[in-house]
Amino acid sequence: MASSSSDIGVILDELTCPVCFDLYKEPTALPCGHSFCRVCIETFWENRKEDTGCVCPNCREVFPQKPKLEKNVIVANLVENMKLKKGKVGLGVEIGDAEHGNVNVKEGVKSRGRESYCELCNGEAAKRCVPCEILCCEKHLKPHQQKGHKLVDPEVKIEELRCTQHGKPIQFYCKDDESLMCLMCTGGQHQEHKVVAVEIAHVELKGVLAAMYPHVSQSMQSVASQLQQVQEEEEQTENSSRDAEDRLEEKRMLVCQFVNVSVDLMKSEINKRKMEKLSLLGKQRKKLEQQMENLRKGKSTMDKAFQELEAVCFLQGSKNMLKRLRTMSDFKSMKRTPLPVLHFSKEEKTLDGLITLNKKFMEKIQKGPEMVYLQHPEDLFLAKHPEKDYLHHPEHLFPVAHPEKFDLDQNNLRNHYGRTPSLDPNSAHRLIDISRSLRTATLTEFENQYPKHPDRFDFHTQVVSSESFSSSRHYWEVDVRSSCFCRIGICLNSMERKRRGRGCKLGRNPESWCLEKRDNEYSALHNDQCNDLFVPRDPERFGFFLDCEAGELTCFGDSRVLHVFRGNFMDPVKPAIGVWDDGDSVHFVRLVK
Known part of the structure; x- marks a missing residue:
């Protein structure tokens, strides 16, 4: 049989x-x-x-x-x-092959290509059977499913599912090396490693991703909110700039109209005074010309009389000649009074004033290094001398005084620059517990089961915020009442976090700036340099005002300025916290604008 x-x-x-x-x-x-x-x-x-x-x-x-x-x-x-x-x-005859789930397969057929047709009936392929290395349609797929064969999408290459070293199917995952292996790979260097089946590793990794998913979603919402704010500020800036340009064009027209009318009025006044003086001068000229004509005639008469040689004839005409000459002699005593010279100094001074004002205006605009162009319209209200501004409206982006003239009143800073940073769980040391609100950091005795992450502090009990700043101005506060030994400040996003030693500790490297509270003593630290601070009473809060463009970090103890750090804060920096006494906690204060 x-x-x-x-x-x-x-x-x-x-x-x-x-x-x-x-x-x-x-x-x-x-x-x-x-x-x-x-x-x-x-x-x-x-x-x-x-x-x-x-x-x-x-x-x-x-x-x-x-x-x-x-x-x-x-x-x-x-x-x-x-x-x-x-x-x-026979090789060319279809046989029932258990290797293919008792499906009739032509002997010797192995599909290693990327065709999308079933190799049993040439129908549309639904899956690729990894052990059998063939493509199957839905009809011929069932025996492979019942057999428990591994099935993948038709586009997946068989080579991708095999060990690159031995060419065998991948069945295991090494947790220590985070690598995929075949059965032959389980020996050698992986013998003492923690090796699990790929299915188990798949489930575990999905669990890790599921735990991280809410944080990623929350971060996306936060970034989306910030992105929306940036887009709104961009739109507001465009509108404000466009409105300011339109107003300047209107003012240009008004200024030009004013100058044209003023010059026309001054020219009209000058012409009027010119015509009045020319009229008077014309009358004097005509009178003098008449006198000159009479004198010319008298001289001509005298010349003729000198030429008359006959005495009787000379004497006969001398009587009339002398009478005319005596009449002309009256001109000798006549004096001409010069008319006043026309002066236009008043009109010229008016124009000179406009020219000087325009020169000062241009010089002030062109002094780029000495001016700060506001990035937020409300910054105009923080200037100490608003009367020196060109425009006193928040929608105008015009230059104002240098940053040192800004009012450092904390209420103003809270209202206009207040931020509430959130702690980044991916950066927290395993002994630091992060609250659900992501604002409180507490040092505990037991390690939290945080996943491995390149941003995590491995040796120092520190944590940084999710937000980073590289432009504009920002103000935040940290409550330190529940901590006896802590450091609060900022650090560059690139600060080292994985090495032992002081180089990864806040304030002990060139990439961090912070205040230290140790019992009742306070100090400012940067690049392993410590400056003792005189604090009359223990502050409940530390406040930090970061001006990235000015390169200044102003540190407050309650309402008192404790220290000012200066540096290059145009690279991304993050608010940072370090806690070193068990049970101590600090948290970011929620600032509501």
Whole structure:
């Protein structure tokens, strides 16, 4: 009676090497009873390279000495008989193959490509069977599912699911090295490592991601909110700038109109006074010209009389001549009074004043290094001398006084620059417990089960905020009443967090600036330099005003300025907290604008 396809499938399962997943080649049995290909078991032992003896890949039984490998004649004969039985059917004839879930498969067909057609019926492929290395449609997929074969999407390459070193299917995950392995990889350097099945690692990693998901979602909401604020500020800035330009154009027209009208009026007045003086001068000129004409005639008469040689004729005309000459002599005593010179100094001074004002205006605008262009419209209200501003409205972005002239009253700072930072759990040392509000840090005796993260402080009980600042102005406060030994300040986002020693501690490196509270003593620290501070009474809060463009961090103890740090704060910096006494806690104060 011929064997059914299901019988052949059962026999094939028993004659398959658990290492290479092929029919046995020179099968050998270990003392524990499990069989393997001679080459597979020897390769497995060679890759382990330990002195703990030889291990069975199936049951993990350890043999202190390498077992003598002898050919399992019975299994070898069964393999040969199975090959003969399959050979009688023929390579090109469909047979029931248990290796493929008792699905009729053409012998010798292995799909290693990326085609999307079922290799049994040429229908649309739904999945790829990893052990069988074939594509299957929905109809021919069921036997593989019942068999428990691993199924992946048709686009996945088989090579991606195999060990790059041994070419065997990936079955395990090393937690210590965070690497994928096949059965042969479990020996060697991974022997003492924590190795689990890929399915277990898959579930565990999903759990870690699920725990991190709320924080990522919250961070996304926070970033989205900040992004919206930035976009609104950008739009407000564009509108304010456009409105300011429109108003300046209107003022330009008014100024030009004023100058044109003023110059026209002054020119009209100058022309009027010119015409009046020219009229008077014209009358004087005509009178003098008349006098000149009369004198010319008298001179001509005298010239003729001097030429008259006859005495009688000379005397006959002398009477009339002398009468006319006596009349002309009256001009000798006539004096001309000069008219006043026209002056336009008043008009010129008016124009000179406009020119001087314009020059000062331009010079003040062009003094870029000495001026601060406000990034927030409300900053105008914080200037000590608003009367010196060009415009006194918050919607105008015009230059005002240098930062040192800003009012450092904390109420104003809270209203206009108040921030409430949130602590970043990914940066917290494992002994620091973070509250659900992400605003309180408490030093505990027991380690929190935080996941590994490149931003985490590994050796110092410190934590930084999720927010980083690199521009504009910001003010926040930290409540230190519940702490006896702490450091509060800022640090560059690039500050080292993984090494031991003082270099990773707040205030002990060039990348951090902070205030220290140790019982009733206070100090300011930066780059391992400590400045003792005189504080008359213990403050309940530390306040920090960061002006990134001015490069200043002003530190307050309640309402008193304790210290001012100066540095380059255009690189991203984060508010930072360090706590060193068990049970102590500090928290960011919520500032509501």
